[in-house]
Amino acid sequence: MEFRLDGIVHINYGKCGIGKINLELKPLGKCSRCKKNEAIINLAYARQRLCKDCFNDFFVNRVRRVVEEFRMFKPGERVAVAVSGGKDSVALLHALKKAFPEQDIYAFYINLGIKYYSDHLEKKVIELAEMVGVPIEIYNLKEKEGYTIDDFLLTKYKNKMCSVCGLIKRNIFTTLAVRVNADTVATGHNLDDTVSTMMSLFFAGDFEGIARLKPVLKPLIKGQPRKIKPLITTPEIEDLYYVALNELPVQECGCPHGEFTPIKGMKKWLDEMEKEQPDIKFRLLSVFRRKFIPLVDRGLGEEGVEEVRACTVCGMPSSSEICSKCRRVMELMEIKERRGEIKMEITFEELERLREKERVVLLDVRDRKEYEVYTLEGAINIPADEIQKRWKELLKYKRTHKVVVFCNAGRSSYAVAVKLRNLGFDAYSLKGGIISHIQP
Ligand SMILES: [Zn+2]
Numbered sequence: 001m002e003f004r005l006d007g008i009v010h011i012n013y014g015k016c017g018i019g020k021i022n023l024e025l026k027p028l029g030k031c032s033r034c035k036k037n038e039a040i041i042n043l044a045y046a047r048q049r050l051c052k053d054c055f056n057d058f059f060v061n062r063v064r065r066v067v068e069e070f071r072m073f074k075p076g077e078r079v080a081v082a083v084s085g086g087k088d089s090v091a092l093l094h095a096l097k098k099a100f101p102e103q104d105i106y107a108f109y110i111n112l113g114i115k116y117y118s119d120h121l122e123k124k125v126i127e128l129a130e131m132v133g134v135p136i137e138i139y140n141l142k143e144k145e146g147y148t149i150d151d152f153l154l155t156k157y158k159n160k161m162c163s164v165c166g167l168i169k170r171n172i173f174t175t176l177a178v179r180v181n182a183d184t185v186a187t188g189h190n191l192d193d194t195v196s197t198m199m200s201l202f203f204a205g206d207f208e209g210i211a212r213l214k215p216v217l218k219p220l221i222k223g224q225p226r227k228i229k230p231l232i233t234t235p236e237i238e239d240l241y242y243v244a245l246n247e248l249p250v251q252e253c254g255c256p257h258g259e260f261t262p263i264k265g266m267k268k269w270l271d272e273m274e275k276e277q278p279d280i281k282f283r284l285l286s287v288f289r290r291k292f293i294p295l296v297d298r299g300l301g302e303e304g305v306e307e308v309r310a311c312t313v314c315g316m317p318s319s320s321e322i323c324s325k326c327r328r329v330m331e332l333m334e335i336k337e338r339r340g341e342i343k344m345e346i347t348f349e350e351l352e353r354l355r356e357k358e359r360v361v362l363l364d365v366r367d368r369k370e371y372e373v374y375t376l377e378g379a380i381n382i383p384a385d386e387i388q389k390r391w392k393e394l395l396k397y398k399r400t401h402k403v404v405v406f407c408n409a410g411r412s413s414y415a416v417a418v419k420l421r422n423l424g425f426d427a428y429s430l431k432g433g434i435i436s437h438i439q440p
């Protein structure tokens with residue numbers, strides 16, 4: 001984020017190009033609240049234009065009100081906050097501490113072992129916890145459980161990475177919260193996340209799923225923490241404003257496994273609707289929460305809720321003897337046992353040896369111009385930001401070739417190689433990029 005002399009705030013989220021957001025906040029005249037400072041944020045649904053200070057107050061007050069209205073926690077209780085390093089959980093931790101300075105707040109971060117991503121986020125969240133003044137516990141998946149999220153590229157879940165990852169994160173957050181005797185686990189789900197998920201589940205006919213999106217979810221097993229969503233009425237964009245205006249440490253790159261999910265499509269659709277009806281997201285949340293969920297809950301009451309017991313491996317709630325997280329991890333460990341560690345990166349020397357004995361297609365994911373100036377012999381060019389649209393051009397190599405992806409330094413090529421593995425290609429990333437070849 002940077003301030004310019006003409007009063008424009010330039011927000012740059014996702015520097016490395018994956019999940020990039022660029023925003024400009026322009027001066028909008030006098031602030032509707034203090035009538036003194038220059039407003040920079042327009043809240044169309046509230047018919048207000050706010051300056052930085054008034055926006056911060058507004059944001060923190062809303063978090064306080066939601067916590068109190070839904071009785072999310074009481075004074076003296078321990079609140080564990082699941083921090084990922086993304087804008088939502090970063091804003092949540094900061095605002096929660098501002099709204100409840102006396103509360104016993106405890107932060108968790110799970111290092112998922114996603115290359116070029118998780119370690120970067122770990123630094124950010126440690127910096128954040130220090131700044132906010134709360135203790136933080138780092139849980140390293142590789143060290144603690146012997147696998148990483150990247151390893152799931154070896155399994156049949158390679159094209160469902162986000163759902164496996166979500167399952168594992170939820171399970172571990174609850175486990176950690178139980179261990180430190182937390183009364184609640186707070187997550188950064190915002191208004192847009194909640195409403196778009198509700199709509200997607202609605203179209204899929206999963207009404208029980210919608211009922212699980214309450215602001216407060218009671219534990220399925222006695223003694224476990226309840227789950228709360230203090231940002232459930234906070235629009236997604238405002239988390240970004242809050243993080244940028246307060247210069248909080250936040251992730252600079254998107255996850256390489258990020259995929260286009262139905263939820264993202266639904267978000268776009270809601271954003272379009274919002275242009276006509278600025279309060280549409282709030283109204284949908286209210287209809288689901290006040291009218292629809294009570295109806296589903298009553299229906300479930302008659303039929304009887306699915307029986308829940310404790311997983312025999314991890315002790316977390318499960319509908320069968322072993323929970324779905326533990327089952328997926330067991331599947332992964334079996335495959336790792338047979339095939340060894342996952343290999344995503346190869347060096348230039350390994351590439352040369354590989355080309356002697358196997359059919360290899362080289363994929364240059366740098367810009368067209370860079371490709372035209374210099375590339376590796378025989379390489380084809382699809383720039384990294386066009387992969388989503390153009391990966392089908394590679395289909396003809398899928399069964400016959402290994403795909404070796406390269407860029408300048410080996411970072412965006414890694415993300416593309418991951419994406420191609422998600423899609424079922426035998427893809428690798430050239431370690432150190434083309435630079436490693438030019439300057440050995
Ligand atoms: Zn103001």
Ligand SMILES: [Zn+2]
Pocket residue numbers: 311312313314315316322323324325326327
């Ligand atoms: Zn389990």
